[in-house]
Amino acid sequence: MVIVKRKTLTLAERLYLPEILRGLSITFRKMFQPKVTRQYPEEPLPTNEVTRGQPRLRELTEGHLACVSCGLCEAACPAYAITIDGQETDRFIEREPERFEIDMLRCILCGFCEEACPKEAIFMSTELELAGFTRESFKYGIDKLKRSTEELAPRMEYIKRINERW
Amino acid sequence: MVDLLFYVAALVAVLTAVGVVLARNPVVSVVSLLSCFGSLAVIYLLAGFQFLAAIQILVYGGAIMVLFLFVVMLLNLGGLNPEDEDRDDPLFHDRRRSAGGLAVAVALGSASLIGILRGARHLAEPTNGLVPPEEGFDALPALAEAMFTRYSLPFEAASVLLLATTVGVMVLAKRQRSIPPAGEERS
């Protein structure tokens, strides 16, 4: 059994006022200390390669995606956010998506698509902000999802590194 | 301007006084009594009695009416309606007792009314130094002196009247049937 011994208060403590003044002096000093608030839109959150933001598609060469529209991410997606229509192409990879659409309102940023992708075509970017006026505007097509290899390179390196561990 | 203000204040005082009696909701009664006191204070002010006006608001408006409101809210009289009046109550049947009570009430009431009227007429004499006051505050020593020396008997009689009223209210309110035993539904 735990016995808590009550401290007998001194007269100064029972009068409250000295203690109140002590508290007031603490809050007064706090007013002049540096602020810890982040002024968000001007000072964005720091991001690094571990940041799991919104999914983006990697652009392999000029104007072409790395995606071969295999549909693995579509199948892996627990929120059914991804819709892919594939088509044939003359390029070496033979298939590419005609339509690659992610409904950002459904996406839960879980990163399963990134894990499922065999072609290093889809990655979780560091982009976090999402806002719009209509539901339609949240259905991102290829034009909105396409990012250059350089932009996604840190994340690619990171994924490769952690995959080597298994 | 002063006349107009007086008529407005007097009209409000009378209307709200009627409202006190007629309102079904006790809280509305209290609020109209409060505005009645407020307009009385305005009338005092117009007559030059700043002190009386302030005391009227301070004591009646600020202290006593808050107590009234408190009691009314705590007792939750909102649901009481006249059909619930219990006619089996001995107070309604014992004619002799109720007649006696009525007689005492009328006697005390009329005595105080006569006292007030006579006192007012007496005080209105300029030689008695209360009306008309040049400065509202300067009349205060005269008022205090009159109240605590010459008119101390009517002053005390008025407080006895108030006490009698309080006791009467207690007797009426403490009727047994209005408080059903705890845990038992009222039939």
Add this chain to the structure above:
Amino acid sequence: MNDFLIILIKTCVIYGCLIGAAALMTLAERKFSAWMQLRYGPNRVGPWGLLQPLADGVKFIFKEELCPDGANPWIFRLAPILSAVPAMLTVAVIPFAGDVNLFGVDCGNLSITDLDIGVLFLVAIGGLSVYGVILGGWASNSKYSLLGGLRASAQMISYELSLILIILCVVAMTGSLDLRAITEAQNTGNPLSWNVFSQPLAFVIFVIATFAETNRHPFDFAECEPELVAGFHTEYSSMKFALFFLGEYCAMIVMACLTTTLFLGGYSVPFWEDAPWFVELGSFCAKAGFFAFLFIWVRWTLPRFRFDQLMHLGWKVFLPLALANLLVTGAVISLA
């Protein structure tokens, strides 16, 4: 006619300043609380967030007016008015500065009126503000509001006693109920003649009682968010809610002014007896501003009392102390 015009202008200016100060006080409350918690506070609307009260006001106007089911609509509407009006009326007797001479026109003393019974007027009208709280709580037809209203009224009645007894000490020392006379009695150029030095205990009790009287932290049982949602104004929205807040902040400002007048020599300037009116006004504003800041400062420092502790403090500590203080004051005055 000229006098009437001057009074009209004075009234407009003082009330404009009061409402402006109340609006700024809401901003100051948020700013200071933020700084004490190492935050910035509102800084988006206008420079340093100065237009935030305006934005809040516009937002309040556009909010929907709600009247709860089963509430008494007239009393429900009356309550915010009864809360705001007395608080704003009391500023009429506060003396802000001495004789004002503006552009060669003698405008008289800087206060709306110098009543002979200024203190009584202030106490009487200030006492009415409890109706706003209690009626608002009752008319809302909500258990939280009712509890908040009951608590607030019990608290205000309890602390009004000590408050008035303390005011009586000062009145007895000056021998006048006129706030300007009380100020002038302290305006000797020597700060030691301020009442705070002759009545230190009264000063402490008075300041603490003003906190209870204005329902501010650490005695804000009328609101008491964790227990009562928001107390008496839980069911209020839109401008009615804003009126409650206006009343609360006006009451705080008036109480700060009253503390200044009664204990810190009002508009008197230390070591300068016949200061020009704008120096006096500056002195008054600095002192009253400190007490207004103290309201905010204490709110963001102390935890809330328990209700029984509050009643204990009011009836068993402050009331006897205030009575004893009055007794000693009276004895000293009659012996001296």
